[in-house]
Amino acid sequence: MIDARFHMSQPPMALGELAERAGARLYRGDPASLISTIKPLDLADSGSLSFFENPRYAAQLRQSKASACLLHESAVPHAPEAMALLLTERPRRSFARLARVLHPPRITVPGQHPSAVVDAAAKVDPGAEIGPLVHIAAGAEIADGVRIDAGAVVGAGVVIGADSVIGANAVVEFCLIGARVVIYPGACVGQTGFGFDSDPEGIVKVPHLGRVIIADDVEIGANTTVDRGSAGDTVIGRGTMIDNQVQIGHNCVTGKGCIIVAQAGLAGSARLGDYVVLGGKAGVAGHIAVGDFVQAAGGASITKSVAAGAKVSNVWPATDIGRWRRQVAAFRRLTRKG
Structure with missing residues (x-):
């Protein structure tokens, strides 16, 4: 499940806007109705969006309480009548796009932790985030929007392009x-x-x-x-x-x-x-x-x-x-x- 301690959430968004962002067609449902999160078919409830692609989950689709579902046109007969439907050729891909809209990844927070060791000959863009105990060697180049997490090591002369992430250790x-x-x-x-x-x-x-x-x-x-x-x-x-x-x-x-x-x-x-x-x-x-x-x-x-x-x-x-x-x-x- 999506736990607010670990994942960011956007305010609820209108179904019509979500359909547009997913490149889907709103086949059934009120475009002004609000969707607040994404959930799998068997856990979905009011205000949530799900998707259906694999036929083995047809029973879950028929019983799902999701407010809206992304699916292929051929699956419409299996969906509950009260469920809003967004038609797309690739439901899983559209679902992935909307998951990032409703629950965006953590953004980079520019700055350098006091415990980080950055060689004076390294070039670190002010828009990068350098975490605790990171070591960046001489000649390294770190671009804007890069995030380097705790304990990571960046060797001499390494170049890291914009908006990249280097994980912990x-x-x-x-x-x-x-x-x-x-x-x-x-x-x-x-x-x-x-x-x-x-x-x-x-x-x-x-x-x-x-x-x-x-x-x-x-x-x-x-x-x-x-x-x-x-x-x-x-x-x-x-x-x-x-x-x-x-x-x-x-x-x-x-x-x-x-x-x-x-x-x-x-x-x-x-x-x-x-x-x-x-x-x-x-x-x-x-x-x-x-x-x-x-x-x-x-x-x-x-x-x-x-x-x-x-x-x-x-x-x-x-x-x-x-x-x-x-x-x-x-x-x-x-x-x-x-």
Whole structure:
């Protein structure tokens, strides 16, 4: 539930205005009626807005007490007659937009906590918020609207673009960070990668002289690690969303809009195209390419390059999911004959 101790709330807003902001069409209901919060279908009550997209929750829609609901036109027959309806092709996306309208994220409060340590050679915009026990090294550049939470470390020469957030105890070094990037608590970005040359005479560590380049609108989850490049750079493409506890190795490159789910890992020099989705615990071997729009199931082990648009399963090694299903069906037929 939305607890006022943790989340901000705007004054109630008219249903008509909310429909306009969501890009939805008010199909039924008074445009002047007020909505004060968002809630899921089963917890919604008077004054709340919900959404319906997944057919498995049709029973909840029929029984919901929400004042208004975002849904697709095809779902109208399942909605209670007293419920105001906002029609949209993508209810969940519209719901997300309105959630941020009714309950906006915490705003940056410019200023520097007395316990923060900021090197005299760092450039910190007056509009940035620097929290307790933050350390900012020489040559770092912090833009307007940036928020750096308690205990975070910003290494020498790091650049952080406007309106970005560096979470508590995160460490960012050897990296250039774009605008509106969110790095969640405990993440480590820019540390040396895992590179060695070994033989019976011993192990020689390979220097990592590259950087991490993070484009605009990226999110990097809590306790995720992103290694800097060895000679080239590690690059995270614009709008990519990286979950908690993900490992990105040195020299990896992700395209735009990738989604990388918890505990997935990219070995060194792996390359993802645009809009790739890696399920939880999926692994990508080093020095291979995964094409645009590839979707890999949770636990997939990708050891060879994958063509654009493929859907790969979590059997080992990762294979086309349609082919795997046909193989399973054929095996079942064979065992029935036996």
